Amino acid sequence: MKAVEFHLPQDVDKSFIVFREKGDFFPAPWHYHSHYEFVLVNKSTGKRMVGDHIGYFEEDDLVFMGSLLPHVWVNDPIYQQQGPEEADALVIHFTDDFLGEEFMNIPEMDHFKKVLKLADRGMALQGETRNKINKIIRDMPDKTGLQRLSDLLLIFDIMAHTAEYDLLASPRFVQNFHYDSSDRFKKITGYIMENFDKDISLSEIASVGGMGVTAFCNFFKEQFRVTFVEYLTTVRIGHACKLLSMNDRNVVEIAYECGYNNLANFNRQFKKLKNMTPSHYRKTLIVPESNIPSGTTR
Structure with a gap:
């Protein structure tokens, strides 16, 4: 086997x-x-x-x-x-x-x-x-x-x-035990990481892996246990979480930087993965003043 x-x-x-x-x-x-x-x-x-x-x-x-x-x-x-x-x-x-x-x-x-x-x-x-x-x-x-x-x-x-x-x-x-591995996965994930803020078509990413679209979809699901779209969404929302915690840019700007041209779609995908809206997520990162010990500077 x-x-x-x-x-x-x-x-x-x-x-x-x-x-x-x-x-x-x-x-x-x-x-x-x-x-x-x-x-x-x-x-x-x-x-x-x-x-x-x-x-x-x-x-x-x-x-x-x-x-x-x-x-x-x-x-x-x-x-x-x-x-x-x-x-x-x-x-x-x-x-x-x-x-x-x-x-x-x-x-x-x-x-x-x-x-x-x-x-x-x-x-x-x-x-x-x-x-x-x-x-x-x-x-x-x-x-x-x-x-x-x-x-x-x-x-x-x-x-x-x-x-x-x-x-x-x-x-x-x-x-x-010997395992077979290739640089195909590195090429695919590397391309996604470099281009997740843009539209990536199935034909485009399939060509990076040297496969047709159908073969790529089957291959990706078998190897990654999620579809390409699901994986790309995880990468984009993860990057959005990083931006929400690092700066004060508004949610529209962050959505655009993560590859979403539609704010409603961004909010929907974010809530699906994080069980909260981007704005709520940002609020959870803020430490209330009442929780800061006296004498502490922020």
């Missing part, structure tokens, strides 16, 4: 990904990606395959996997699309350079770098370590910014000082 390479969408205003999967939360095929990954099962049972390891998961199952390690989770029928129960999981993705190329080389990360090496085989966390990390992860979706980052670093510290885990894939599998 050949593993499929995935390229995961990410907001440009976030350094790592935290998201909830509900319903049939593992619709992906046997796949791998460049991100490190935590998978916490809140509610479901089923079978998971990590490398050449086949095991079973249930509520509270927590696995940490390294970059490029093939894996797949399969819910039991009761939790699948037509099942009577709804599955629920939390997932964290990050790359080894998500805080800069030198971050993993600072002295404080020495112990955790050993964990990253073990994660090449996949780690099923156990005991009190699992309980502590599960609690942290379950609180993360309701947090933002530095709070989430602080929680992730706390998880790193816990894992750097524990022996409560089972390694999953065999060393032989990790040594012998």
Whole structure:
């Protein structure tokens, strides 16, 4: 069985990904990606395959996997699309350079770098370590910014000082697994990042990947798990969030800079992704004067 390479969408205003999967939360095929990954099962049972390891998961199952390690989770029928129960999981993705190329080389990360090496085989966390990390992860979706980052670093510290885990894939599998990757993805994502403030037609972006439109659409959805339009929208709205937090330009100007010529469409797409309007988002970033300690200058 050949593993499929995935390229995961990410907001440009976030350094790592935290998201909830509900319903049939593992619709992906046997796949791998460049991100490190935590998978916490809140509610479901089923079978998971990590490398050449086949095991079973249930509520509270927590696995940490390294970059490029093939894996797949399969819910039991009761939790699948037509099942009577709804599955629920939390997932964290990050790359080894998500805080800069030198971050993993600072002295404080020495112990955790050993964990990253073990994660090449996949780690099923156990005991009190699992309980502590599960609690942290379950609180993360309701947090933002530095709070989430602080929680992730706390998880790193816990894992750097524990022996409560089972390694999953065999060393032989990790040594012998070879993945196929091309610069096609870099060309596509690079072009989007350089031109997201303009209209990008499907024929235009398909030609960047050296494909026809139909082949590109199928290829993009398979690899990125979202459509090209959905991915482009995520990039544009992420950039809008950055601009809303950095300057006082009005929303119309920001919408135009992010590739939207229609303010109503910009507001609609923003609210769809962020569950609030751009104006409301900007207001949430403002610290009320009453919350600033006396003697503090802004």
